[in-house]
Amino acid sequence: MSIIKESSHKYNLQNVEKANLYKDIFPYSEVPKVTFNHVQVPMDLPENIWITDTTFRDGQQSMPPYTAEQIIKIFDYLHQLDNNSGVIKQTEFFLYTEKDRKAAQVCMERGYQFPEVTSWIRANKEDFKLVREIGIKETGMLMSCSDYHIFKKLNKTRQQTMDMYLSVVEEALSHGIRPRCHLEDITRADFYGFVVPLVNKLMELSKEANVPIKVRVCDTLGLGVPYTGAALPRSVQGLIHGLRNACGVPSELIEWHGHNDFYSVVSNSTTAWLYGASSINTSLLGIGERTGNCPLEAMLIEYAQLKGTTKNMKMEVITELAEYFQRAMNYNVPERTPFVGSQFNVTRAGIHADGILKDEEIYNIFDTDKILGRPVVVAVNEYSGLAGVAAWINMYYRLKDNEKVDKHDPRVAIIKEWVDEQYADGVRTTIIGNNELELLVEELLPEITEKRQVIAS
Template sequence: MSKEYKYKPIDVTEANLYNEYFPYEEIPKVAINNKIVPLNLPEEIWITDTTFRDGQQSMSSFTVRQILKLYDYLHEIDNNMGVIRQSEFFLYSSRDREAVRKCQERGYEFPQITSWIRADEKDFELVKKMEIKETGMLMSCSDYHIFKKLGLNRREAMEKYITVANKALDAGITPRCHLEDITRADFYGFVVPLVKNINELGKKANIQAKFRACDTLGLGLPYGGVELPRSVPAIISGLREECGIPSKALEWHGHNDYHNVVTNSTSAWLYGAASVNTTLLGVGERTGNSPLEAMLVEYAQLKGQKGIRLELIREVCEYFSREFDYTIDAKRPFVGSEFNMTKAGVHADGILKYEPIYNSFDTKKILNSPVVIKVNQSSGLAGITAWINSYYNLKGHNKINKRDLRVQSIKNWIDNEYESGRNTDITSNELVNLTNRYFSVELANLEMDQLDEVN
């Protein structure tokens, strides 16, 4: 390696695959060292988006029109708050570049447009031509990638990465170094010297280089007392303290292979990274990326909702379903059609008495998703009454009481259905017809615009 670079990797002749943690014939292991890292939530945190890069890789290619519409949604949800701060794009095809130009023409401050390239000098020329001020650069860090995929050793990999980072710095472009597969990498033997070298080059160029810690296989663990390389707290605090990287230059990128993507992202914030990387609805390779909507809710819990327009997320869901024939799990938090649905009679009874008992926040106001009541054999009088009050938006003295004899008549009809062998929920159409039959004409003729949506 050139003498210009102060920090040398610990070169090894054979790849260190951490087989003690990742025996391929078994489930990966959790190693505990009981070393607790203090929390260090930055004063300012934000979200970045990779829907048009990592997200698009897992779906059919987006058209320019679709990319522009989704970019508009990101801007509208952010509402000029700078919480959704950046969105990254591919530059390889003519369609990719046209989409970037169209988005650039919007002139939005947020999300800022960045790009993604391999650590390759030819790729870097695309960034310069598109006049993009910041670009992600793929820098594979684990020996799985360095030895087994790239066919290099650590010294050669570091030289390759630093050369391209230098190209960006020389051109006045901020390099965002994507530390791929960091949760299987030799942190002190390769990651730390690489990051310190690039950071020093950035200081000489008067540009703060950025670093994205990429949990490529979702192996990161969010809790304290876990050993490297899997510990999110140790990775983030290590990049800050060992490498001197400020929080504003640290970002986390996760995958959901082990159901930890949201908690890992939040953990990265809590231990000092200012930024977490997401996609709309969590689309992405294999099990997907951290869902943007989930991290917006996490952000609101940590910092407050501010002016973020969370109610637009429902529109995004409808757009995905329509444009990409994309199915959203009905039970998926915040975006599923049944995420705040209740069927149990005892729950419906609680909602009748005081909605916050079984709804932790006003989902109608904040997410444009009112509480949904489904009626089945277990709903009882409370469930039927809650459905009527919710469906017809009855408030105050207009609300129906579960002791109303007309509710009992509807329940008798429903009980008979299940006694006769029915095993499906009662549909909204059926409940509307029953309401028409047993309640006043005035109630039965109330607006029913939501019927198809509820069904």
């Protein structure tokens, strides 16, 4: 006997009189709760996945505003990093100031295919005029979808809110502009009572106009969780699966936008990819509201791990970008930040240095020199020992194969004794500077510094 399965279910807007704030999950006076319904949804990594950027929007609103020149420079860097691979597909701009509009215009005139210039507006017709005036082809629109926002911020009913959002989408479509709907605070929203009915209406408009309407899934407070069996509204798996199956949104029209309030921004973003979203929204260095957005550089590495390739991206530009932020904007990159911090591939422990001395693959995550232009570094301190000193010499001077200095070289022992003396009285607590070690190497191992000068010349 065959079983007839229901192919679709009609989800009607639940225009409730009282806000559903999920106080059992978000009691406010306590840490939020993670609830489980033990429903497992299938993993569904799309064939094509990519990254979008919000450095000039969410990133810019959380630090001193960038100058037009800085925006254009960073945009050029993003293009160089992507290198026409299409992995960094888009970036979004504010349009509220003359400076931002000028920068967006210059970036559009660059004529790059990637990243495409898009914009961000509030879901009202006055903001929409800015998009029409500058000629951008796609714009994001803020669509707050939790009752926290609908009842408390907008002071509207769910029906009034949905009608307002749909009218702005219709306005965009009437002018041939692709809408991108930012479902703000979705991890506290009534998914089947508001989000699904809204998105179903958006998909109807998309079909009628034959224009793709994107859905950005905004984890505004970083409340999403990646766990299998977690319940809505916090389940990243459930949100993406629900949009794909209850609303029929194609993977290529789903974009995840996360924040890092609970240290989960990268795992949540990767989970969104794994369960059906093609696009992950990021910002350079993770700069964004409060604890920040998902770091673009982190998701490039996640992309490489999931897809087994970096395509033709120039990954070393990640290092150049981090240096530019520090140099041009006095932005302090925390030194232990993965991939971009000054200490991310620095080892101090003697036993680790001994392993690196034998083969740097033992204690380095990958060839950071080849991929990021950041050779592994051994810092010398009181715990380095002979192996640490020898490893520093070999790494610092980039000695290869038979050029490498062995830790049993008596000259290494002399340097190590000097290092020990620096810490003997307990006064010094800092690492030995490269300039200090350079002087010792120049004196004790002149053939190394002489060869370096020949190569440099």
